[in-house]
Every structure is written in C-alpha cells, then in structure tokens.
Amino acid sequence: MSMERVTDWLHKRSMISPDRIALLDAATNERIDYRTLDExxxxxxxYMCHHGITKGDRVVFxxxxxxVCFEILFACGKIGAVFVPxxxxxxxxxxxSIAKNCTPSLLFYKKExxxxxxxxxxCCPQFCIEDAAGKVYSVEKGMSYSPILSLSDPWLMIYTGGTTGSPKGVVLSHKSVTxxxxxxxxxxxxxxxxxxxxxxxxxxxxxxxALSIPLLMIGGxxxxxxxxDPEQAIRALNEYECSIVLLVPTMYHLLMEKDEFKSTPxxxxxxxxxxxxxxxxxxYEFFKEKEIPFKEGYGLTEAGPNNFYIDPSRMKKGSVGKAMMLNRVKVIDDEGNPVGRGEVGELLLGGDHLFKEYWQNPEQTQQVIQDxxxxxxxxxxxxxDEDYYIVGRKKDMIISGGENIYPQELEHWISEHPAVSECAVIGLPHEKWGEVVTSFISLQKGAGISTEDVKAFCLQxxxxxxxxxxxxxxKELPKTDVGKVNKQALTKLLQGQ
Structure with missing residues (x-):
C-alpha cells in the first residue's frame, strides 16, 4: 500500500530563500532568516529526541x-511529534485538566x-524556553535525518475555547496544515x-x-x-511595512478610537x-472612507481556518465571499438536502484542510465529520453569485413563538446605531414564547440611548x-481569549451566577 509522505517544506524553503527574513520579534527586533529558522x-x-520524544508524542508549549513557538512547531513536524500550544x-x-487529557511527554514554558x-x-519533563534555548542554539549541528512520516500523521493539536463545555483537542494532520x-x-x-x-x-x-504558516510557506x-496595544499596532503596521493583517473586531474597535489610525494611510x-x-x-464603513480594502473571513479550528475568498473590489457587506480554490462548500436543510439560493441552512465544508479527529473522542468526531x-x-x-453569508450558530438560533430568529442579523443592525459600540443577542427560556429575544448593548463613550430608541431603530x-x-x-460585553463575545457568560449574568 502506497503512503503519502510528508515533505519537510521548511527545509526546502530555507534552501530557496535562505537569507530572507522569516520571523521578526516585535519586542526585541530580533530577525530570523529562513536558514536560521530551519537550523x-x-x-x-x-533536543527533543535526546529527551526521548518519538513519533506521536505530545509536546506542550x-x-x-x-x-520559539515556530521553531518548536517545525521541530515537531520534523520528528513526527504533536505540537500542543x-x-x-x-x-x-x-x-x-488539559494536560491530563493530552498526556504530554515534554512541556516547554516561558519563564514568567x-x-x-x-x-x-x-506529568512529564518540563523546560523553561529561555534556559533551553541557550543549550539548543549552542549545538553545532541539528538533526540530519527525519523519520518517514505520512500526511495523515498528526502535527498539531489545538484545544477549542470551551465556552460550550470542556475544551476538545482538535488534531490537525500534516495534510490539514499544509x-x-x-x-x-x-x-x-x-x-x-x-x-x-x-x-x-x-x-x-x-x-x-490563518496567515503565519501560509506566509512562511511562500517565503514571506x-x-x-x-x-x-492600539498605539503600538499602528506603529508596527507602518514600521514593518505590513501588506496584510488579521485582527478580531475588538481590536478594530480599539484602533478606530485612535486619531492616528484615522489619519495614517x-x-x-x-x-x-x-x-x-x-x-x-x-x-466596513470606516475602511471604505479610508479607501483601504477590508474583508471579513470565516473559519474554525476544525477546518483550516481559511475557507473563503473575497475580491475586495467586489466586496458585499456581510459576505465572507466565495469558496477558496481547494475546498468545497455546501448548505443543507435539516433533512440533509441542499438548499436554494437565499435559503438558510447548515454550512458544510470539505477538503484536505479538515481536521483529523477530536483527541480520544471518536463519537464527537463522527458526529461532525460525515461522508x-x-x-x-x-x-x-x-x-x-455564489457569495456566502454566515447567519449565525445553529445552536444560537432563537425560536420564539414558532418563528426562527437569527441573532447575528440583529446584532449587525443594532451595532449600526451611532450610539452603540457593540451588541449581543441571545434567546432565553420563556414560558409563553419558548424563547424570548434578549439584547445586551454597550454604548460609545459619552453616548446615551433609551430602550425605546433601540426598538424604533430595529423596527426600521x-x-x-x-x-x-x-x-x-x-459597560462592556464579556469576551473569550480570542475576542469573541462570550454568550454563555451573558446567560449566567442574567441568571445571577
């Protein structure tokens, strides 16, 4: 039986672009070229092999x-270990709790x-990154051989945020990442x-x-x-002459409050x-005025996370664009049949970028990956035009009085009000209606607005x-560590927990 083997593409890149800068540390201004990164x-x-790490072992970071994150990530890729940040x-x-779940064989941590x-x-040997790096870099030569690895072998395991339950280990194979x-x-x-x-x-x-590994593949x-920090971000984007950047909406909110961001071209x-x-x-409106292309993406740990492409010259407000070149997309109804244009259904994704499995959780893996x-x-x-729009989470859909209500379209509209900074909408249990549509609103600094004002705006x-x-x-909507509104926390807030 033939086996699809892994190519050490970082090593190939180091031969093609040895002197190009691969990584730059914004704090220290250290520059690492591709030759050095690969070495x-x-x-x-x-170093990891010396401490007994073999193919399939989990290495926590x-x-x-x-x-150093990328140095150890690619090191794991070379020996078949699984990098677990x-x-x-x-x-x-x-x-x-997560360490008990993934049973690491080695753990690296930053001193602080x-x-x-x-x-x-x-649970396993632990090494401070700063202390270990000195020993690692002083070695004259690194590993000169690599074990035979299959594209289906795991390379990364990323734990989900866990806002809807216990974090799950999403296993990404070499095929997924590449x-x-x-x-x-x-x-x-x-x-x-x-x-x-x-x-x-x-x-x-x-x-x-999203961007780091793809840019390293192409030699960026x-x-x-x-x-x-918004002020530091503005300086960094200019100083390093950035051509593309991914931020979360919370970061854009902070940037848009700064006059320097408004005036910088x-x-x-x-x-x-x-x-x-x-x-x-x-x-969207802010960047339209600045005449700088802006687009919104969609992804999840289990798929890429990149799935759609938008041509900025043909951008439609609220759309995530068209399916990318090498993946498949479809939308189905509750019976599993494809829906027609304009109809709402569950989004399905296909392609080699899909995750391998949930760590030690075959039941949930089979629930989400079918055919x-x-x-x-x-x-x-x-x-x-085959442009896609994300309406919201299936589990977030509110059914009130037998009607389907999608929180995301309400959130987008209410956030358009000049007095509103952010908005989140959830459904709470209600004896008569099944669920009642409930909104949480944070205001712009110094702004005032009444409940009746918001109602009137929504009725437009x-x-x-x-x-x-x-x-x-x-005052502020609770967020997860990556800037998503934590709707579970909002529900608890009203329940007094």
Missing amino acids: RASKWAQ ISTNHT LNWRLAPSEIE LQFLVTSISK SNALNTVVSWNLIQEDCTVTYLPTFHTGGLN KVVLAERF FPKMKVFLSGGAPCPGKV GWLHTGDLAKFDE KFGKYKIPKDYHFV
Missing part, C-alpha cells in the same frame, strides 16, 4: 507569542508562566514580499494557520507581537482582514416578532 528547528528536534490565560487547574505548570510537574497553507497562498495571492504582524495568540488557529515575513497595506467573530458594519463533510453547526446562505429593518423584547445596557 534552529533541527536543533530543537535533536505554553508561552505568549514568541519566535496551550492558552496561557487559563488557570493552573485548567492547564492541569512557570506558575501555570507547577501543579503538573510530575493544505490550508497551500490553499491560502493560492486563493489569497500571497507572495514572498508580503508581511504580517501576528497579534492573534499562537495557541489559537488564527495565530498559527511574520512579525510576532506579544500583546495587542498605510501605503503598503493590501488588505485588512477580520476574523474570529462577526464584524459590525461600522468597521467527508464537516458539519460546522453554523447557519449560512448564498446568493446568485425587522418585523416586530424579530426584535428584542428585553434590553440590557452593559
């Missing part, structure tokens, strides 16, 4: 955004985060002159797979920044991307049955 990855691979914002007990791993010190990168390069027209700043955390698929430059920027959560229309299609749990529709767009019955004004 360091080989040295980390040798706990750190803020750091160039964990959310450093979790509590020690949560880290302990040692407190997170003290309770799991007996296919997503290739699809992104081809569909988004990335070139080696492109540069991005990665603000999304590298424990998240957005920080690793990836600037790594530890924490997002960003001459090298090809496109600003938004992901991680639905983007309010105000952000080669990933059932995303997201509701979508498409128009006559929607039928009375759709608009929220209850309105709650809050």
Whole structure:
C-alpha cells in the first residue's frame, strides 16, 4: 500500500530563500532568516529526541507569542511529534485538566508562566524556553535525518475555547496544515514580499494557520507581537511595512478610537482582514472612507481556518465571499438536502484542510465529520453569485413563538446605531414564547440611548416578532481569549451566577 509522505517544506524553503527574513520579534527586533529558522528547528528536534520524544508524542508549549513557538512547531513536524500550544490565560487547574487529557511527554514554558505548570510537574519533563534555548542554539549541528512520516500523521493539536463545555483537542494532520497553507497562498495571492504582524495568540488557529504558516510557506515575513496595544499596532503596521493583517473586531474597535489610525494611510497595506467573530458594519464603513480594502473571513479550528475568498473590489457587506480554490462548500436543510439560493441552512465544508479527529473522542468526531463533510453547526446562505453569508450558530438560533430568529442579523443592525459600540443577542427560556429575544448593548463613550430608541431603530429593518423584547445596557460585553463575545457568560449574568 502506497503512503503519502510528508515533505519537510521548511527545509526546502530555507534552501530557496535562505537569507530572507522569516520571523521578526516585535519586542526585541530580533530577525530570523529562513536558514536560521530551519537550523534552529533541527536543533530543537535533536533536543527533543535526546529527551526521548518519538513519533506521536505530545509536546506542550505554553508561552505568549514568541519566535520559539515556530521553531518548536517545525521541530515537531520534523520528528513526527504533536505540537500542543496551550492558552496561557487559563488557570493552573485548567492547564492541569488539559494536560491530563493530552498526556504530554515534554512541556516547554516561558519563564514568567512557570506558575501555570507547577501543579503538573510530575506529568512529564518540563523546560523553561529561555534556559533551553541557550543549550539548543549552542549545538553545532541539528538533526540530519527525519523519520518517514505520512500526511495523515498528526502535527498539531489545538484545544477549542470551551465556552460550550470542556475544551476538545482538535488534531490537525500534516495534510490539514499544509493544505490550508497551500490553499491560502493560492486563493489569497500571497507572495514572498508580503508581511504580517501576528497579534492573534499562537495557541489559537488564527495565530498559527490563518496567515503565519501560509506566509512562511511562500517565503514571506511574520512579525510576532506579544500583546495587542492600539498605539503600538499602528506603529508596527507602518514600521514593518505590513501588506496584510488579521485582527478580531475588538481590536478594530480599539484602533478606530485612535486619531492616528484615522489619519495614517498605510501605503503598503493590501488588505485588512477580520476574523474570529462577526464584524459590525461600522468597521466596513470606516475602511471604505479610508479607501483601504477590508474583508471579513470565516473559519474554525476544525477546518483550516481559511475557507473563503473575497475580491475586495467586489466586496458585499456581510459576505465572507466565495469558496477558496481547494475546498468545497455546501448548505443543507435539516433533512440533509441542499438548499436554494437565499435559503438558510447548515454550512458544510470539505477538503484536505479538515481536521483529523477530536483527541480520544471518536463519537464527537463522527458526529461532525460525515461522508467527508464537516458539519460546522453554523447557519449560512448564498446568493446568485455564489457569495456566502454566515447567519449565525445553529445552536444560537432563537425560536420564539414558532418563528426562527437569527441573532447575528440583529446584532449587525443594532451595532449600526451611532450610539452603540457593540451588541449581543441571545434567546432565553420563556414560558409563553419558548424563547424570548434578549439584547445586551454597550454604548460609545459619552453616548446615551433609551430602550425605546433601540426598538424604533430595529423596527426600521425587522418585523416586530424579530426584535428584542428585553434590553440590557452593559459597560462592556464579556469576551473569550480570542475576542469573541462570550454568550454563555451573558446567560449566567442574567441568571445571577
């Protein structure tokens, strides 16, 4: 039986573009070219092998955004180990729970985060990144051989956010990661002159797979920044002459409050991307006025995360665009039949970029992957041009008085009001209606608005049955670690938990 073998494409890239800058640390301004990145990855691979790591072993990594993340990621790829970056914002007990689940054979941590791993010190050998790096880099030569790896072998395991239950380990194979990168390069027209700043955390698929790994495949430059600060971000985007960047809507909110962002032309920027959560229309309008291309993406850890392409010159407000070159998309009804244009159904994705499995959870894997299609749990529709629109999560759909109501379209509209900063809409149990549409609204600084004002604004767009019955004004909407509104926290807020 033939086996699809893994190609060490970082090594190939290091031979093609040895002196081009691959990684740049925004904090220290350290620049790492492709030759050095590949050499360091080989040295980390040798270091891990020396400590008994073999094919299939999990290697946990706990750190803020750091160039070493990619060195160890590619090192794992060379020896068949599974790279497991964990959310450093979790509590020690949560880290302990995930460690029990993934049973790592080795753990790397940043010195300032040692407190997170003290309770799991007996689970496996642990090494401080800063201390280990000195030993690793001083070795004259790294690993000169690689085991035979199949494209179906796991390379990455990313834990989901867990806002709807226990975090799940999403296993991404070499095929998953490489296919997503290739699809992104081809569909988004990335070139080696492109540069991005990665603000999304590298424990998240957005920080690793959205732009960083695709740009490294094509020979571009990836600037790594530890924490997002709007003033520093504006300087970084200009100083490093970034041509493409992915931010979450929360980050755009913070940037748009700064006069410097409004006045800066960003001459090298090809496109600003938004992901991680639905983007309010105000952000679209802002970039339209600036005459800089802006587009919204859609993805999930289990698929890419890149799935759609938008031509900025043909952008439609609220659309995520067309299916990318190397993947498949369809929308089905509750009986599994394809829906017609304009009709809402569940979004299914297909392609080599799909995840391999949920770690040690075959039941849930089989629930979401059927006949080669990933059932995303997201509701979508498409128009006559095959442009797709994400309507919301299937589980978030509100059924009130027998009518289907999609929170996302309400959230988008209410956020258009000049006094509103952000809005979230959820359905809460109701004895008469089944569920009642409930809104949470945060206001712009110094703005004032009444419940009646919001109702009147909603009635301009929607039928009375759709608009929220209850309105709650809050200082700020609770967010997950990657900037998504935490609707579970909103529900608990009203329940007094």
